[in-house]
Amino acid sequence: MNAPLQGHTASNLNTTAFDTVLEVDRVSLEYRTPQRVVRATHEVSFEVDRSDRFVLLGPSGCGKSTLLKAVAGFIEPVAGSIRLDGQTVREPGPDRIVVFQEFDQLPPWKTVKQNVMFPLLASRTLGRREAEARALHYLEKVGLAAFADAYPHTLSGGMKARVAIARALAMQPKILLMDEPFAALDALTRRKMQEELLELWDEVRFTLLFVTHSIEEALVVGNRILLLSPHPGRVRAEVGAHAFDLHSLGGADFQQAALRIHQLLFEGRTEDAGAELAFQDVRLAY
Amino acid sequence: MNVLPARRPEYENLLETLTDLPLERELSLGQRLWQRGWLRKSLILLVLALVWELAARYQGNDLLLPSFLQTARAFVEGIGSGELLEKVAISLSVLVKGYLIGIGLAFLLTTLAVSTQLGRDLLSTLTSMFNPLPAIALLPLALLWFGLGENSLIFVLVHSVLWALALNTYAGFLGVSDTLRMAGRNYGLKGLRFVLFILIPAALPSILAGLKIGWAFAWRTLIAAELVFGASSGKGGLGWYIFQNRNELYTDKVFAGLAAVILIGLLVENLVFASVERVTVKRWGMQR
Numbered sequence: 076m077n078a079p080l081q082g083h084t085a086s087n088l089n090t091t092a093f094d095t096v097l098e099v100d101r102v103s104l105e106y107r108t109p110q111r112v113v114r115a116t117h118e119v120s121f122e123v124d125r126s127d128r129f130v131l132l133g134p135s136g137c138g139k140s141t142l143l144k145a146v147a148g149f150i151e152p153v154a155g156s157i158r159l160d161g162q163t164v165r166e167p168g169p170d171r172i173v174v175f176q177e178f179d180q181l182p183p184w185k186t187v188k189q190n191v192m193f194p195l196l197a198s199r200t201l202g203r204r205e206a207e208a209r210a211l212h213y214l215e216k217v218g219l220a221a222f223a224d225a226y227p228h229t230l231s232g233g234m235k236a237r238v239a240i241a242r243a244l245a246m247q248p249k250i251l252l253m254d255e256p257f258a259a260l261d262a263l264t265r266r267k268m269q270e271e272l273l274e275l276w277d278e279v280r281f282t283l284l285f286v287t288h289s290i291e292e293a294l295v296v297g298n299r300i301l302l303l304s305p306h307p308g309r310v311r312a313e314v315g316a317h318a319f320d321l322h323s324l325g326g327a328d329f330q331q332a333a334l335r336i337h338q339l340l341f342e343g344r345t346e347d348a349g350a351e352l353a354f355q356d357v358r359l360a361y
Numbered sequence: 362m363n364v365l366p367a368r369r370p371e372y373e374n375l376l377e378t379l380t381d382l383p384l385e386r387e388l389s390l391g392q393r394l395w396q397r398g399w400l401r402k403s404l405i406l407l408v409l410a411l412v413w414e415l416a417a418r419y420q421g422n423d424l425l426l427p428s429f430l431q432t433a434r435a436f437v438e439g440i441g442s443g444e445l446l447e448k449v450a451i452s453l454s455v456l457v458k459g460y461l462i463g464i465g466l467a468f469l470l471t472t473l474a475v476s477t478q479l480g481r482d483l484l485s486t487l488t489s490m491f492n493p494l495p496a497i498a499l500l501p502l503a504l505l506w507f508g509l510g511e512n513s514l515i516f517v518l519v520h521s522v523l524w525a526l527a528l529n530t531y532a533g534f535l536g537v538s539d540t541l542r543m544a545g546r547n548y549g550l551k552g553l554r555f556v557l558f559i560l561i562p563a564a565l566p567s568i569l570a571g572l573k574i575g576w577a578f579a580w581r582t583l584i585a586a587e588l589v590f591g592a593s594s595g596k597g598g599l600g601w602y603i604f605q606n607r608n609e610l611y612t613d614k615v616f617a618g619l620a621a622v623i624l625i626g627l628l629v630e631n632l633v634f635a636s637v638e639r640v641t642v643k644r645w646g647m648q649r
Contacts, residue, residue: 149543167546177540183645184562194548197558228646 096282097123097146097250102155104141104308115141116308118155121301123250126280130297130316132287134340138308139286143254146284147173159249169198172243176255178235181227181242188214188223191242200246213241216275233264237271244275250282257292269295270321290333290340294319302339312339402631427613435613436620445602449621452583452598455511459518460579464572466519467526472556475534484531488524496521496582500589514586521582522575529574533567534560566642573634577626584622 101118115138123129131139144150146157148167157164159171172194174180181190191210195201201209214220217237227235236256243251257265269292276283287293293300298317301310314336323329394400410429417428427435439445470487473480496517503513537560545559561568587600597605599618606614642648 147547149546167543167549169547169549173543173547175540175544177538179538180540180544182541182559182562183647184565184641197548197550226645
């Protein structure tokens with residue numbers, strides 16, 4: 076399982092067997108600071124199938140957020156290609172809705188309902204009346220129907236995250252992109268949001284690309300996890316996580332999987348200490 | 362050395378519902394009244410008027426400083442005869458024309474500035490050149506170009522509104538968070554629609570501040586300009602009214618004219634701008 080997976084060609088052999096939505100093919104990304112150009116990811120490849128909950132996991136500096144922004148179309152790859160349903164991604168579009176970590180992703184001048192309707196109207200997907208009906212439907216799903224006419228600044232962090240999720244789901248995008256959506260929430264609210272996200276997935280079966288730096292969150296939320304190494308981001312491994320949900324927290328299998336991921340991500344740096352690394356030494360990044 | 366701290370016993374409380382404790386209390390009448398902004402501001406105005414009245418009585422020279430009551434009488438007479446209202450109407454119509462054209466140009470410039478590098482350079486160069494230039498200094502030029510009439514006034518008004526508003530709006534646009542920008546682009550908003558649906562509402566606090574500053578600048582410029590030449594085609598505005606009455610030594614009417622300027626300023630600030638703020642930026646939690 077420690078075999079190098081650079082290029083990740085193994086799964087390209089039988090693509091026809093899978094219902095692939097998103098293909099990321101040897102994508103290299105760079106970002107510019109005033110002094111230098113920094114390579115964020117180097118030849119990263121992966122494929123996301125329909126109804127996958129695909130998690131990008133890695134320490135800070137592995138380019139996972141940059142990768143998500145590239146899929147969203149905000150950043151253009153310097154090499155490689157990103158294809159959504161076979162079409163190359165060139166610019167941001169309403170077929171890939173992003174849920175950001177920051178709370179200010181909701182325009183403060185729109186009520187909760189108007190916020191959910193906003194992308195539907197802005198992208199001219201639906202007329203006003205249909206958009207309103209659909210907004211109310213998804214607000215119901217995230218349990219915020221009673222707050223439809225409230226302004227975002229009156230909501231708690233968890234409620235804002237729910238509105239952002241309802242807004243994304245209402246667009247019924249080909250793929251839902253989440254950039255550490257729960258990282259700014261407190262631990263209890265985060266647990267609740269993970270639970271609700273999984274319930275929603277059970278109901279709607281959307282395709283999800285989820286970025287996190289928490290091993291535990293990756294195991295709970297995802298069914299497949301892509302591990303990225305830092306500086307620059309390269310694919311270290313892909314791990315299956317369909318066996319785990321919130322109820323497996325703390326179980327032996329779960330801890331084993333978390334430990335394995337931890338070793339895959341960090342063994343290069345803690346080579347000598349790696350052998351006696353016990354689970355209690357592993358800090359589950361929250 | 363190695364003394365452990367004494368361990369305190371654990372305990373649990375059974376919480377019964379509170380019945381005898383009132384959970385809310387009303388504020389006293391005085392406190393509630395004091396929270397009313399208009400009441401506090403009226404009190405300030407009342408005190409100022411009182412100070413004025415006392416100072417005028419103490420000084421005892423109507424020609425130099427008419428008292429508050431005399432001014433109020435001149436004001437009411439001016440309103441009654443329709444003369445003052447007519448002057449106000451003339452001034453306001455010119456003012457609104459210049460103000461609106463200024464706003465339009467400011468939005469054009471800032472939209473250009475957020476969409477292209479060249480527009481950005483153009484805006485920053487023009488504002489740093491023209492913003493320090495007093496509008497009234499352009500009046501002689503304007504008279505030369507547009508003749509003795511409304512157009513010259515409108516020209517200097519536009520100049521006084523444009524740069525202040527453009528500067529504020531642009532600063533507001535720059536302050537819009539990346540997340541909000543990305544969210545907007547994510548939904549396929551581009552160009553003018555992006556400016557209208559994302560940038561303008563997000564930058565509204567700065568834009569409103571710019572509009573307020575622009576309004577004050579415009580008033581100042583207009584009254585000053587009218588004092589300089591005023592009677593365009595026989596119709597002068599408030600500035601002309603003030604100037605004429607000073608020439609005829611009707612000091613109480615001069616004060617009534619000044620009071621009209623002040624009153625309009627107070628009305629616009631407290632009714633128009635305050636209402637706009639209440640239904641927008643305050644309601645949205647963008648401003649306290």
